[in-house]
């Protein structure tokens with residue numbers, strides 16, 4: 001199957017970056033910081049509002065925008081799903097900034113039991129964890145930079161807090177509170193851009209940005225990527241020539257573009273790629289009847305994941321507007337890479353190809369769901385004893401039940417929650433927004449982030465992770481985006 005591109009050459013660039021979210025902005029910004037001077041970033045959504053939602057809106061409004069996406073004009077889900085997973089709040093935030101304007105800034109490195117050969121290529125592991133170009137490792141550099149950018153942690157946040165039989169430590173977050181009014185923003189590569197007189201970020205020299213322009217396909221000629229086919233807001237279609245193309249359109253969209261391109265190159269027998277994974281997350285929320293000294297201070301705390309549980313434990317302590325305390329307890333675990341968890345396209349003459357997601361849990365993932373629930377029950381019994389609450393049993397519904405998903409933590413729901421009674425929930429896959437794995441380094445991609453069967457085409461974002469681990473993906477996605485930018489800058 002060949003994809004016939006139509007439309008004249010509208011533009012050209014040395015490097016085209018597809019998608020202006022967390023990974024695309026990081027790749028493009030790092031490229032020009034390395035001195036590359038002809039980078040074009042193409043973003044499907046608009047670019048007139050570059051404010052993080054927790055800076056633009058009060059806490060409850062921002063949370064409702066995330067969890068009730070019908071309230072978010074930027075929300076878009078360009079795929080269908082064959083199950084309840086990858087539905088609901090699972091989707092893109094189609095705007096310049098992408099989900100870097102929504103994320104919570106949690107920056108954890110992948111655990112060494114997941115970030116290791118044979119899953120991950122050893123050169124990538126070494127660059128992330130040991131040394132990058134003879135200096136500190138990528139994890140060390142990026143973590144130090146993000147924490148230096150962030151506001152200092154609240155007093156005492158660095159201490160260990162023993163609670164419910166666990167030693168909680170402060171969860172590292174790349175967040176700052178610029179106005180001191182309780183609102184905050186998480187790091188976005190946009191914060192590295194120069195600003196105009198009104199404080200609005202403008203692309204640095206060497207980087208051009210085209211918003212409201214959707215990439216329909218990668219232009220493939222003679223077995224290599226030569227540019228992209230785009231459609232602008234007026235419906236005009238054109239081709240943009242490039243020496244290299246980097247897919248950063250979010251996991252599912254990048255995989256769709258990769259499937260189309262590999263098919264056009266004759267390098268993929270069926271229009272589908274496996275390995276799609278998200279985190280398996282469940283928890284409970286409980287409102288405390290009175291303040292207790294036993295509870296750690298307001299903020300985010302965690303207990304790291306080990307090889308056995310493949311899950312980390314997180315505790316968020318909130319003081320509500322009524323002066324009481326809300327505990328939001330969750331475990332975040334790894335869904336293992338699975339060839340039967342796929343992004344699948346309906347090949348045809350029209351572009352873009354329709355995209356469908358099929359998810360599947362391995363037996364080990366099902367055991368993890370059960371083990372997480374057992375761990376939450378043990379923790380709840382211990383907390384209840386410590387706080388002298390009745391140990392109401394924690395009941396969970398069937399995995400994948402949309403009636404009891406993570407929208408349980410919405411302020412509109414927790415506000416009316418009875419005190420001392422825990423409400424359990426289980427996220428649908430895809431709704432943690434940590435989806436990745438379908439263009440893995442050392443598999444579909446070489447360890448230099450290039451498609452093994454399609455030269456000059458690259459990818460960045462969680463989509464390139466061969467294995468997810470339990471940690472939130474963005475620290476690793478940012479570090480790998482820097483790595484790719486350095487490799488590309490040296491190559492052009």
Ligand SMILES: Cc1cc2nc3c(=O)[nH]c(=O)nc-3n(C[C@H](O)[C@H](O)[C@H](O)COP(=O)(O)OP(=O)(O)OC[C@H]3O[C@@H](n4cnc5c(N)ncnc54)[C@H](O)[C@@H]3O)c2cc1C
Pocket residue numbers: 018019020021022023024042043044045066092093094095096097098099100102103104105106107213214215216248249250251253432433434435460461462463472473474475477
């Ligand atoms: C509420 C929330 C909280 C989160 N908190 C954390 C956290 O604390 N820690 C953490 O590690 N992660 C967190 N995440 C996840 C993190 O935000 C994502 O993993 C990350 O943004 C993915 O980066 P990306 O660049 O791959 O995708 P995105 O940031 O979604 O960027 C993709 C971009 O590509 C554009 N695009 C898509 N298709 C096309 C196309 N065809 N043509 C042109 N452009 C296109 C989109 O419009 C979008 O701007 C959170 C996510 C959410 C929503």
